[in-house]
Amino acid sequence: MRIGELPDERGHFGPYGGIFVAETLIAALDQLRQEYELARKDEAFMAEFRHELKHYVGRPSPIYHAKRWSEHLGGAQIYLKREDLNHTGAHKINNTIGQALLARRMGKKRVIAETGAGQHGVASATVAARYGMECVVYMGAEDVARQSPNVYRMKLLGATVVPVSSGSKTLKDALNEAMRDWVTNVESTFYILGTAAGPHPYPMLVRDFQSVIGEECLTQMPDMIGRQPDAVIACVGGGSNAIGIFYPYIDHKDVRLIGVEAGGDGIASGRHAAPLSAGTPGILHGFRSYLMQDENGQIIETHSISAGLDYPGVGPEHAWLKDSGRAEYVAINDDEAMRGFHDLCRFEGIIPALESSHALAHAAKIAPTMSKDQILLVNLSGRGDKDINTVAKLSGITL
Amino acid sequence: MSRIKQTFAQLKAQRKAALIPFITAGDPDPQLTVQILHGLAAAGADIIELGVPFSDPMADGPTIQRASERALKHHVGLKDVLAMVAKFRTTNTVTPIVLMGYANPIEHMGYAVFAEAAAAAGVDGVLTVDIPPEESVAGIFTAAGIDTIFLLSPTTPETRINLVAQKASGFVYYVSLKGVTGSANLDLAEVAGHIPVIRERCGLPVGVGFGIRDAQMAAAIAKFADAVVIGSRIVEEIENSPRDKVVANLTAFVAGVRAAMDAAA
Numbered sequence: 001m002r003i004g005e006l007p008d009e010r011g012h013f014g015p016y017g018g019i020f021v022a023e024t025l026i027a028a029l030d031q032l033r034q035e036y037e038l039a040r041k042d043e044a045f046m047a048e049f050r051h052e053l054k055h056y057v058g059r060p061s062p063i064y065h066a067k068r069w070s071e072h073l074g075g076a077q078i079y080l081k082r083e084d085l086n087h088t089g090a091h092k093i094n095n096t097i098g099q100a101l102l103a104r105r106m107g108k109k110r111v112i113a114e115t116g117a118g119q120h121g122v123a124s125a126t127v128a129a130r131y132g133m134e135c136v137v138y139m140g141a142e143d144v145a146r147q148s149p150n151v152y153r154m155k156l157l158g159a160t161v162v163p164v165s166s167g168s169k170t171l172k173d174a175l176n177e178a179m180r181d182w183v184t185n186v187e188s189t190f191y192i193l194g195t196a197a198g199p200h201p202y203p204m205l206v207r208d209f210q211s212v213i214g215e216e217c218l219t220q221m222p223d224m225i226g227r228q229p230d231a232v233i234a235c236v237g238g239g240s241n242a243i244g245i246f247y248p249y250i251d252h253k254d255v256r257l258i259g260v261e262a263g264g265d266g267i268a269s270g271r272h273a274a275p276l277s278a279g280t281p282g283i284l285h286g287f288r289s290y291l292m293q294d295e296n297g298q299i300i301e302t303h304s305i306s307a308g309l310d311y312p313g314v315g316p317e318h319a320w321l322k323d324s325g326r327a328e329y330v331a332i333n334d335d336e337a338m339r340g341f342h343d344l345c346r347f348e349g350i351i352p353a354l355e356s357s358h359a360l361a362h363a364a365k366i367a368p369t370m371s372k373d374q375i376l377l378v379n380l381s382g383r384g385d386k387d388i389n390t391v392a393k394l395s396g397i398t399l
Numbered sequence: 400m401s402r403i404k405q406t407f408a409q410l411k412a413q414r415k416a417a418l419i420p421f422i423t424a425g426d427p428d429p430q431l432t433v434q435i436l437h438g439l440a441a442a443g444a445d446i447i448e449l450g451v452p453f454s455d456p457m458a459d460g461p462t463i464q465r466a467s468e469r470a471l472k473h474h475v476g477l478k479d480v481l482a483m484v485a486k487f488r489t490t491n492t493v494t495p496i497v498l499m500g501y502a503n504p505i506e507h508m509g510y511a512v513f514a515e516a517a518a519a520a521g522v523d524g525v526l527t528v529d530i531p532p533e534e535s536v537a538g539i540f541t542a543a544g545i546d547t548i549f550l551l552s553p554t555t556p557e558t559r560i561n562l563v564a565q566k567a568s569g570f571v572y573y574v575s576l577k578g579v580t581g582s583a584n585l586d587l588a589e590v591a592g593h594i595p596v597i598r599e600r601c602g603l604p605v606g607v608g609f610g611i612r613d614a615q616m617a618a619a620i621a622k623f624a625d626a627v628v629i630g631s632r633i634v635e636e637i638e639n640s641p642r643d644k645v646v647a648n649l650t651a652f653v654a655g656v657r658a659a660m661d662a663a664a
Contacts, residue, residue, distance in 0.1 A: 010533055020502055020529045022458040023550040024574060026559070166464050167454065176457045183458065184578035186554065283502040283529065284455060296476030297507030298454040 006320065011200020011287070014323060017316035019199045021286045025179070028186045033201040035106050040208065045101065052097045053212060056130065057087045059094075060216045063224060063377070069347035069364075076370035078363050079229065080350075080380040081217055081245060090353065090382030091213060091241045092123035096192055098209030100127035103190035110134040110185065113192045114178040116143055116171035116237075117307035117355075118150025119382060120194030125159035127192075135159040138177040140170040143307055150386060168301050171311050175285055195238025196315035199286030203243075203315050210244025217377060218248050229377035230370070231256035235358040236276065236329065237308050239315035241381035246327060247317075256328065259318060260362045262304035263331035273302035275314050276322050276329040284312065289319040305334040305390065306354035308382075336361040341384065341391065353382035354390065402495040402523045403546050403569040406445055407604045407625065415664050416621035418443060418657055419606060420649075421499065421630035423450035423463065424480040425470030426637055427645065434646050435637075436487045440494040442650040443657030448526070448628065451480050451500030458528045460579040462631040465638065477504040477513070481520040488521035497524035497548060497569070510536045514543035524548050524569045532559075537566040550574050551597055553589070560600045570604040570626060573597060578609070585610040591623040598625070614659035621660040629656065 006013045019029060039045045053059040062085065066078045083091040096113075103111055111133050115121030121137040128135030137154055141163040144151055154161050167173040175198075182191045196206040214232075221228050232249055234242035236259040246257045264272035272278065275290040282291040284299055292300050292312040304310045321327035332340075337354060340361030344352045352360060356379070363376045370376075384391075392399050400408075410417050420439050424432050432449075439447055452470035456463060484496050498517065505513050505527060517525065524546035527535075537547035546569025551560060553576065563571060575590045590607060598605045607620050608628030617627045633649065640648040 018534055019531060020534060021531070022528050022552075022574075023531060024458075024552040024554055024578075026531055027554040027556060166461070167468075172455060176455055179457045180460070180579045280507075283506050285457070286529070288506075291503070293503065293507060295507075296474075296478070297504035298452075298471065298476070299503070300454075 006317070007200060007204055011204065013316045013320035015281070016289050016319040017200060017203055017287050019286065020283050020288065021199050022183065024183045024186065025199070028182070029199055029201065036102060036201055036205050039102055039105060045105065049098055049101055052101070053094065057093050057097065058085065059212065060220070061085050063217065063220045066348050069343060070367065072347055073364055073367040075367040075372065076230070076374040076376045077372065078367060079375060079377045081213060081377060083213060083241065083379060083381045084350070084352065084356070084383035088123050088126050089385065090119045090123070091210060091244060092120045092194060093126065094212055094244070095194070095206050095209045095240060096120070096123040096127045098205070099190070099192045100131050100133070103133065103192070104131055106190065108188065108190035110136070110189045111192050112136045112138065112178050112181050112189055113194060114138050114171065114174040115194065116140070116174070116310055117386065118143070118147040118154065119308060119386070121159070121161070122150055122153050122157070124192045124194070125154040125157035128159060129157045136181065137161050138164050138174040138181070140168070140174045141165045142169040143171065143174070147307065147386070171307070172285070172299065179285070195240040196243045196317060197238045197285060197287060197289070197313060203287065203317055206240050207243045207247055207317060210240050211247045213241065213244040213379065214246065214248035217245060221377065225375065228252055228255050229375040231258055232377045232379070233258045233260060233359045233363050234379040235260045235309060235355050235381060236314060236318060237262070237273070237311050237355065238313070239318045241379050243315060243317055245379045246321070250326060257321065257326065258362065259327055259329040260358045261329060261331045262306060262309035262358060263333040264303040266333050267331055271303040272331060273304040273310050273312065274331040275312060276318060277331040281319070287316050289313055289316045305337060306358065308353070308355040309358065330362055332358040332361045336365070338391070338394065340364055350380070351384040352380055353384045354387045356381045401544065401546055401569065402493070403446065406495055407570065410445060416624055416660060417445035417606070417626035418617070418653070418660060419446045419448055419626050419628045420444050420633045420653055421448040421450060421628060422633060422637065423452055423466035423470050424483055425452055425473050425475030426466040426634070427469055427642060429473050429475050429479060429483070431642070431645060432483045433486045435649060437491065438646040438650045439653055440491055442653035444494065444653055446495045446497060446626070448497045448499045448630070449480065449484065451477055451498055451504055453501040453504060456501065458579055460631060462634050462638070466634045477508055481516055481522070484522050485520040495523035496521065497526055498522055499526040500528065502527050502530050510539045514539050514545060518543040518545055526550070526572060532562045532566045535566050541568060548572055553593070557596070560597060564601040567601055567603055570606050571597060571601050572606045572608060572628065574609045575607050576610050585616070587619055590620070594623050614656045617656045618659040618663035621663060627660065
């Protein structure tokens, strides 16, 4: 089977993906898959999705030539796909609109979501308000403390934020708790999963909803420069912004696809969040993929400056793209990401999200090794206003 | 004949339902687990479900999550759990042990390696909560002489019962309510209605679990089910007992349930 035609009927991307959940959720996942199959072929549903993306999100998002920064780096030209300009400030909204429309189609009046940094929580609370649904967001207690502005945003939008105090009190535990809620309230509730991970059909449907990013690039790049880029670069936590921009490029074999994981304090330190770079295959949160785990198969704690990349697993399609050789995956450390962050602020007047700063930093690393007529397209997946407290703290400044 | 099959056959002859308590291996600490297993068997447990601790127990409520966390503080891994079973087997060769847990520790060890090691340790059955029949490698377990136990839930469509029937052995475990382990609100009449269909389709004994809080409820379920599984309530007993009273308190609780079930039979 052609890579781009995956997953198979049971959600497999090669050996990865699948459905690994308790029996209680199987029927709900089957129902979701069936409903999605109908919806994607329903012109009215897709037209409404596109309408919302245009008028509510503000798509298409522009592509911007970071000329001054490219000149400074002295090599390849860097272009930015401006997902940071979307409503709510990141790519997450593309997916939450798609899933909320599915929830409405299925007659579900209550939606739940997990969130790490709070971006997916905010995007979920936003669409719940937009479509008049009850919204409950699970967030690790540590993250609630670290990301208080986003917690307040969600509350302003009418959502209930539930701090999760089990395990490491971060994103993975929030996901566990959201799953537990779903098991308990499966008939009334739609689970808006935030990344291209989880049990089938989530990796597929999140990818499809996020693919608008890459689809736009496919026409925008030739319009701007007369051709496709030499490489597409995106950060990878769960991997939704990356798969969104990679997927439409899979058949464009001359375009390199580069995913950038969070290297934290460095791969050698063990303190990172880079399962594709340094993990091994396993099963977590309903799917098989690369994981950060110890010798007993227990999931280990991850470390990254960016809460949005602080996740021990990665979407199954990325695992497959890695094994098949179609995409390459690298890791960028915290300090390198910080340099990417500051560079973009100073050279281009754009404050990027710390997640996206990993992709920027890798572009900055390879651009000088390339010629000036080569093109790097970086997915600027979100804006960095949410991160200014973290950055200030690292610089020893109290706001 | 497998130990599980033999146990159910004997109970059927006595017109009794099996009592299956659940504990997490290594809770409250690894030194106590084998002692607890012997205590449960002595108090009238017919089969014991031994939880393999996991860092992300997605299908469990807070009580069993805490048990996993207590065990993981002592770094109890799958190999340690197998060693506990082997030690239990040196003096008890009759009470079946079913390992219950999540996919990843087994996946990480490797299914074939695990099956062989588990059989050698004296494990009788395996229930991996997050491996549905479609993804199951039950054949590897069967070849090693280990039964593969599956969950069925109130949301399982009838067509899936047949799928489970193809891969299941030992017994099937009917999750008596939606939700995680330890939840409340069990509707006995509704549960009772499901059991005969499942038993017939699977050709196996049917155990009922999730939400069973006391001896009275266990006795009521024993009237229509082949086995009663008690998890969170037992784990609470461990959690709330001082270390030197854990075995005594558990034994007393399980003996009480056993007596109520036998009186109602």
